[in-house]
Amino acid sequence: MSKTIRIGTRGSKLALWQAHFTQDRLREAGIDSELIVIKTQGDRIQHLSFDKMEGKGFFTKEIEEALLRDEIDVAVHSMKDLPTNSPEGLCITAVSYREDPADWLVIRKEKADAQKPLLLPDAAVIGTSSARRKAQMLDLRPDIQIKDIRGNVPTRLGKLRDGHFDAILLAAAGLTRLEISLSEFEVVRFSPREFIPAPAQGVLAWQAREADKPTRRLLKQVHQSAVAELTNLERKVLNLLDGGCQMPLGVYCEKDGEGNFHVWAALANGWDQPVRRCRLSQSTKHGLPERVIEALR
Numbered sequence: 186m187s188k189t190i191r192i193g194t195r196g197s198k199l200a201l202w203q204a205h206f207t208q209d210r211l212r213e214a215g216i217d218s219e220l221i222v223i224k225t226q227g228d229r230i231q232h233l234s235f236d237k238m239e240g241k242g243f244f245t246k247e248i249e250e251a252l253l254r255d256e257i258d259v260a261v262h263s264m265k266d267l268p269t270n271s272p273e274g275l276c277i278t279a280v281s282y283r284e285d286p287a288d289w290l291v292i293r294k295e296k297a298d299a300q301k302p303l304l305l306p307d308a309a310v311i312g313t314s315s316a317r318r319k320a321q322m323l324d325l326r327p328d329i330q331i332k333d334i335r336g337n338v339p340t341r342l343g344k345l346r347d348g349h350f351d352a353i354l355l356a357a358a359g360l361t362r363l364e365i366s367l368s369e370f371e372v373v374r375f376s377p378r379e380f381i382p383a384p385a386q387g388v389l390a391w392q393a394r395e396a397d398k399p400t401r402r403l404l405k406q407v408h409q410s411a412v413a414e415l416t417n418l419e420r421k422v423l424n425l426l427d428g429g430c431q432m433p434l435g436v437y438c439e440k441d442g443e444g445n446f447h448v449w450a451a452l453a454n455g456w457d458q459p460v461r462r463c464r465l466s467q468s469t470k471h472g473l474p475e476r477v478i479e480a481l482r
């Protein structure tokens with residue numbers, strides 16, 4: 186018999202889905218757990234665009250602090266929201282399967298224009314607060330207008346429905362996990378090789394105290410090491426650039442049946458600056474992140 190693992194999570198619908206998913210995986214491994222909901226800066230400050238907020242890790246800081254204070258044993262994060270350097274004393278112990286890593290462009294049906302690229306009318310108003318999505322969208326359609334949008338996934342869809350935007354960009358992972366019907370909208374489902382996702386998009390990270398060996402041993406039972414190999418590569422590129430989740434950087438990695446690694450990356454100096462792209466392949470992962478940085482220069 187092991188003790189009950191305390192899982193710390195944000196309170197949004199998607200975060201709770203992720204926490205329940207964690208509980209299910211642990212239960213399968215015979216491990217009992219309970220949920221502890223924690224509010225973060227990212228949940229409280231919903232009116233500011235991310236580029237107007239200071240620092241990194243808006244969705245993760247308070248949960249990491251609870252972990253350090255021993256109020257929880259495991260923190261569940263969307264891995265893409267997690268800065269590449271864990272605070273002193275904490276580490277990412279395990280990662281989940283990868284949900285579809287793509288971004289989807291969700292368009293109001295009455296605005297969709299089948300004659301135009303990406304089904305967008307001229308000068309379409311696109312809602313996104315992500316510098317990465319802004320830069321890649323402007324690269325594809327320089328005529329569009331960008332407007333910031335905040336709030337959780339259902340809130341954003343509500344704002345689209347209410348006509349504040351012609352289209353918005355969302356992670357396929359969030360929409361799929363919440364089983365949100367998009368039948369009232371037109372949807373452009375980008376390939377992650379074309380519209381490059383955030384490093385580790387679609388993957389959950391399970392964080393624990395470095396010194397808490399019993400919890401870390403339990404988490405290893407649900408760890409997906411093949412996923413970690415790819416997300417570690419993606420996050421290494423972010424780390425080498427000294428970037429956070431507001432950097433206009435997309436990195437996406439696949440490993441093929443022969444064991445070769447393929448990386449697609451896109452980087453801009455700012456959200457309204459030109460996008461530089463690269464696609465690299467090699468048979469080992471060694472030195473690949475460094476080559477990506479070189480190619481994006």
Ligand SMILES: NCc1[nH]cc(CCC(=O)O)c1CC(=O)O
Pocket residue numbers: 263264265266338354355356358359385386387388389
């Ligand atoms: N930044 C918010 C956030 N963090 C994780 C997801 C979706 C799940 C994932 O990508 O793992 C989202 C919503 C979105 O980007 O549309």
